[in-house]
Amino acid sequence: MTDIATSPLVEGRTGQWEVVIGLEVHAQVSSQAKLFSGSSATFGAGPNEHVSLVDAAMPGMLPVINRFCVEQAVKTGLGLNAEINLFSVFDRKNYFYADLPQGYQISQFKDPIVGEGSLRIVMADGSTRDIGIERLHLEQDAGKSMHDQHPTKSYIDLNRTGVALMEIVSRPDMRSAAEAAAYVRKLRSILRYLGTCDGNMEEGSLRADVNVSVRRPGGPLGTRTETKNLNSLRFIQAAIDYEVARQIEIIEDGGAIDQETRLFDTATGTTRTMRSKEDAHDYRYFPDPDLLPMIVTQDEVDALASALPELPDDIRDRLMGEYGLSTYDASVITEERDTARYYEAASDGRDRKLVANWMTVELFGALNKSGKSLENCPISPEKLGELVGLISDGTISGRIAKDVFADMFETGKGAAAIVDEKGLKQVSDGGAIEALIDQVLAANQDKVEAYRGGKDKLFGFFVGQVMKQSGGQANPGMVNQILRSKLDGA
Amino acid sequence: MSDILSMTAVAARQALDNKTISAVELTEAYIKAADDTADNNAYVLRTSDKAMEMAKASDKRLAKGEAGLLEGIPIGIKDMFCTQGVETTASSAILKGFVPPYESTVTENLWQDGAVMLGKINCDEFAMGSANETSAFGAVTNPWTASEGPLQGKALTPGGSSGGSAAAMAARSTLLAPGTDTGGSIRQPAAFCGLVGMKPTYGRCSRRGIVAFASSLDQAGPITRDVADCALMMTSMASYDSGDSTSIDAPLPDLMDAFATAKNAGIKGMRIGIPDEYTVDGMPDQIASLWETGRKWLEDAGAVCVPVSLPHTQYALPAYYIIAPAEASSNLARYDGVRYGLRVDGASLDDMYAKTRGAGFGDEVKRRILIGTYVLSAGYYDAYYIKAQKIRRLIQNDFTNVFADVDALLTPSTPSSAFALGDESKDPLSMFLNDVFTVPANLAGIPAISVPAGLSSDGLPLGLQLIAPSLREDTLIKGAAILESAAGFDHVASGAAS
Amino acid sequence: MTENNSEQHAIDTSTIQKIARLARMEIQPEREQALCGELSTIISWIEQLGECDTANVEPLASVTGHSLPMRDDVVTAGNEPEAVLSNAPEEASHFFVVPKVIE
Ligand SMILES: [Mg+2]
Numbered sequence A: 001m002t003d004i005a006t007s008p009l010v011e012g013r014t015g016q017w018e019v020v021i022g023l024e025v026h027a028q029v030s031s032q033a034k035l036f037s038g039s040s041a042t043f044g045a046g047p048n049e050h051v052s053l054v055d056a057a058m059p060g061m062l063p064v065i066n067r068f069c070v071e072q073a074v075k076t077g078l079g080l081n082a083e084i085n086l087f088s089v090f091d092r093k094n095y096f097y098a099d100l101p102q103g104y105q106i107s108q109f110k111d112p113i114v115g116e117g118s119l120r121i122v123m124a125d126g127s128t129r130d131i132g133i134e135r136l137h138l139e140q141d142a143g144k145s146m147h148d149q150h151p152t153k154s155y156i157d158l159n160r161t162g163v164a165l166m167e168i169v170s171r172p173d174m175r176s177a178a179e180a181a182a183y184v185r186k187l188r189s190i191l192r193y194l195g196t197c198d199g200n201m202e203e204g205s206l207r208a209d210v211n212v213s214v215r216r217p218g219g220p221l222g223t224r225t226e227t228k229n230l231n232s233l234r235f236i237q238a239a240i241d242y243e244v245a246r247q248i249e250i251i252e253d254g255g256a257i258d259q260e261t262r263l264f265d266t267a268t269g270t271t272r273t274m275r276s277k278e279d280a281h282d283y284r285y286f287p288d289p290d291l292l293p294m295i296v297t298q299d300e301v302d303a304l305a306s307a308l309p310e311l312p313d314d315i316r317d318r319l320m321g322e323y324g325l326s327t328y329d330a331s332v333i334t335e336e337r338d339t340a341r342y343y344e345a346a347s348d349g350r351d352r353k354l355v356a357n358w359m360t361v362e363l364f365g366a367l368n369k370s371g372k373s374l375e376n377c378p379i380s381p382e383k384l385g386e387l388v389g390l391i392s393d394g395t396i397s398g399r400i401a402k403d404v405f406a407d408m409f410e411t412g413k414g415a416a417a418i419v420d421e422k423g424l425k426q427v428s429d430g431g432a433i434e435a436l437i438d439q440v441l442a443a444n445q446d447k448v449e450a451y452r453g454g455k456d457k458l459f460g461f462f463v464g465q466v467m468k469q470s471g472g473q474a475n476p477g478m479v480n481q482i483l484r485s486k487l488d489g490a
Numbered sequence B: 001m002s003d004i005l006s007m008t009a010v011a012a013r014q015a016l017d018n019k020t021i022s023a024v025e026l027t028e029a030y031i032k033a034a035d036d037t038a039d040n041n042a043y044v045l046r047t048s049d050k051a052m053e054m055a056k057a058s059d060k061r062l063a064k065g066e067a068g069l070l071e072g073i074p075i076g077i078k079d080m081f082c083t084q085g086v087e088t089t090a091s092s093a094i095l096k097g098f099v100p101p102y103e104s105t106v107t108e109n110l111w112q113d114g115a116v117m118l119g120k121i122n123c124d125e126f127a128m129g130s131a132n133e134t135s136a137f138g139a140v141t142n143p144w145t146a147s148e149g150p151l152q153g154k155a156l157t158p159g160g161s162s163g164g165s166a167a168a169m170a171a172r173s174t175l176l177a178p179g180t181d182t183g184g185s186i187r188q189p190a191a192f193c194g195l196v197g198m199k200p201t202y203g204r205c206s207r208r209g210i211v212a213f214a215s216s217l218d219q220a221g222p223i224t225r226d227v228a229d230c231a232l233m234m235t236s237m238a239s240y241d242s243g244d245s246t247s248i249d250a251p252l253p254d255l256m257d258a259f260a261t262a263k264n265a266g267i268k269g270m271r272i273g274i275p276d277e278y279t280v281d282g283m284p285d286q287i288a289s290l291w292e293t294g295r296k297w298l299e300d301a302g303a304v305c306v307p308v309s310l311p312h313t314q315y316a317l318p319a320y321y322i323i324a325p326a327e328a329s330s331n332l333a334r335y336d337g338v339r340y341g342l343r344v345d346g347a348s349l350d351d352m353y354a355k356t357r358g359a360g361f362g363d364e365v366k367r368r369i370l371i372g373t374y375v376l377s378a379g380y381y382d383a384y385y386i387k388a389q390k391i392r393r394l395i396q397n398d399f400t401n402v403f404a405d406v407d408a409l410l411t412p413s414t415p416s417s418a419f420a421l422g423d424e425s426k427d428p429l430s431m432f433l434n435d436v437f438t439v440p441a442n443l444a445g446i447p448a449i450s451v452p453a454g455l456s457s458d459g460l461p462l463g464l465q466l467i468a469p470s471l472r473e474d475t476l477i478k479g480a481a482i483l484e485s486a487a488g489f490d491h492v493a494s495g496a497a498s
Numbered sequence C: 001m002t003e004n005n006s007e008q009h010a011i012d013t014s015t016i017q018k019i020a021r022l023a024r025m026e027i028q029p030e031r032e033q034a035l036c037g038e039l040s041t042i043i044s045w046i047e048q049l050g051e052c053d054t055a056n057v058e059p060l061a062s063v064t065g066h067s068l069p070m071r072d073d074v075v076t077a078g079n080e081p082e083a084v085l086s087n088a089p090e091e092a093s094h095f096f097v098v099p100k101v102i103e
């Protein structure tokens, strides 16, 4: 049922290349307060308003951890089928930067709260790939430096300083930009199902550092570069594509890749060196002496596990198993919990596959085109179900349904109401259809002769004429059946 | 006036309750004493107006019968404690002008109990030193002077890092003094100045609002004139603080009761260990003999003294000089010229950092930041830092083992009496050795107290140290009460106000 | 780390410069030579720890033996930019201001 994808290869001047990608995703925990202080973790306050004396690293001010953030990390770990480390340690990562007031970031280095796990991605062709998760740890976000406010100064806002982040580190298991994007989409989906991160990439709640290298298929790993802080799926793919092309060109020209940190320029779609090598960091990690080792009990983990919501993979498997949906349709429908809920409501008591089809094609298409989201979708799940119901019971044809759908999307009215109002009900009365057919045959005697003389292709012409006469409302199945018996059986 | 200054805090509280003296009178006497002894450089900032206001408020509460534990007691605050609205510098140029918009938990506890703030007191820069010579405000002079011998006529150190606090206590320009002790910074200056100094169990006093030196070792505690005052002040300073993750949520034993019990009933059956390893090369005879005398005093009060072994003692000091600088190098990274304190302009952000920190930190602090940075850096972390943390466990295990058999340990507080200012500052290593007896308790996080036990041949105070298991400050107070009454130490520094 | 050999572990001026750079702390050139001596002495002295057998000993990072206390997810601080900025050497409309950082 699920094919394991094979590595897509990139054609270079000198042969084929395999791309190796690993991601470090920083996901902001959806908490009210910061990881180690009581100031607000929400977005959009005036400069330095969401800053406590702890965040500003005032002398003697000490960190105290937010239990909720720890629980969200555990929940996320469980959602990633990962090992939860009951014993974990917070370390200091020491470096100087204007928006890092303490002179160190509190992070987890040697003993993270979550260990190895995995996540399954589904590609557009229905093939799947399991991406390994190396670890998830909790850490503080940094503040924000603004460089464009003054010709010779940078302005520092510490509102984000100390906001709780989950850094989720993948194994280098991805082989294309599309896979990396699928990974981030899937991770985002899981985080949103769990409610541990809102996944809002524009506001920076989810950012990815992309590690890219290239190698000859099956050969030893190449030198990787890390492109930092990408905050959209488009940028992630563009940065990877650029890096892959850049690295292949350098190597094919006989050069070598520098292991370095790079920045993505959103304006040009290119990456450039961020830190020179002589400024290599020595973070001097050591356990933060202001904090004690963190113990989570198995009972606490079990309690969180038992309260875990149904996750996209579970729902996807159910949709595939019980309703017979395709891997891809099921994956698309379950990417967002809201979509899955919409589907469950819309398809309740209806043709499940037909509803899936209408959702993935018509509904998503209309939403996309109108720039609306499911949240403010004019068609409620019940109304979409009603429309599919009308198709299933023969009240309207699929073609008429498309018009009805367009009307529903525009007006928000119910399907049956529109069908009634506009008199679109399908004609399934055998006598009425027969009368129409007789009319058409009588008016086209020459073509009847020709058909009977062997021009079978004219059958379609008769169907078209009958449908036209009925204003599209005649039941096409019945038209076919009656026509055939009149033409062939006579 | 001299009557007022000679009262202990316990006696002064009694007099205040009995209305034989007012808080305003008491505070005025201490403000005058601080004026009279200003030469010793103990205070870096005087808050006399604030003190008078607080004293008046104390008198009102006393009149209404609402007096707190330390109501009306004038206290000078070591400049490591952040005090709201009052400049706090840790005696460093890098914090010059820093006015905290918050109060440390320990000082808040003191004010809640009615204490009166006299001002901020000198210390070694960021509490790094054992002679109070590294302060940006200059050295502090010990009010004690040698009556004979080579030190006669020389200005002596009060010890460090709580040197200003101990000097102000000995000079009687404060009635109580909170100190901080990372490797001996309460006990060593207490010993050099004829005072009682206690470093409680790690976590007993909140570190919130205390300028951090080495977070896993720093602990606040009282410096007082006698053991009863120590019990009183400790009771006020200690508290569980949810704002400090390393704070201990365990009730403090009734220390005043422990003191009374020991005074009335002795310490019959208490088992005291005498650690073999504290006999160090070159220990002056008079310190060895004072130690022996102390043992007899405890036995006379009913204790059983037995030799014990703490085999890893010799490694405590070098391990400390890895751990403390490592933590300090990170703790002091926040002094970068961005949010508070000194800024020296530079061409770039990095240049500004380097210039600010280069100008703002003194030599000793720089040395420790460099050592700390070095021992944590790539390639050295395991060899130095992890090694030291392993030694730290062995040292803690040593204590755990002996405390299975004994209630407390008796050792000298320091390897010498106060030395002349400037004598050891040129040689960082010999300065480190001052802490040889005090550092192990910090590494293990256990409580220890220094009690004045006698005078050296040249007339300078010497202290004895008791070390107890975690949370057993009551054992320390009991043993200290016995040592105190046996020693009958009633000498007063020649430089004391009168 | 096994021998007390100050020559072997001497800290030279390039090491001083490297760690001073890591610590973002300017060292006056005339102090560098003296610091080499002081730090070498201290580091050599520290290296006596090499004598102590620590095989199978777990490093001890905190003495209390307790686990980390946790607080509830409630906003209890912030919204006091004046206090946060009250000591700032340079400030502009509630921002801290530093020399321009070029990324
Ligand atoms: Mg990263």
Ligand SMILES: [Zn+2]
Residues within 6 Å of the ligand: A026, A139, A167
């Ligand atoms: Zn990170």
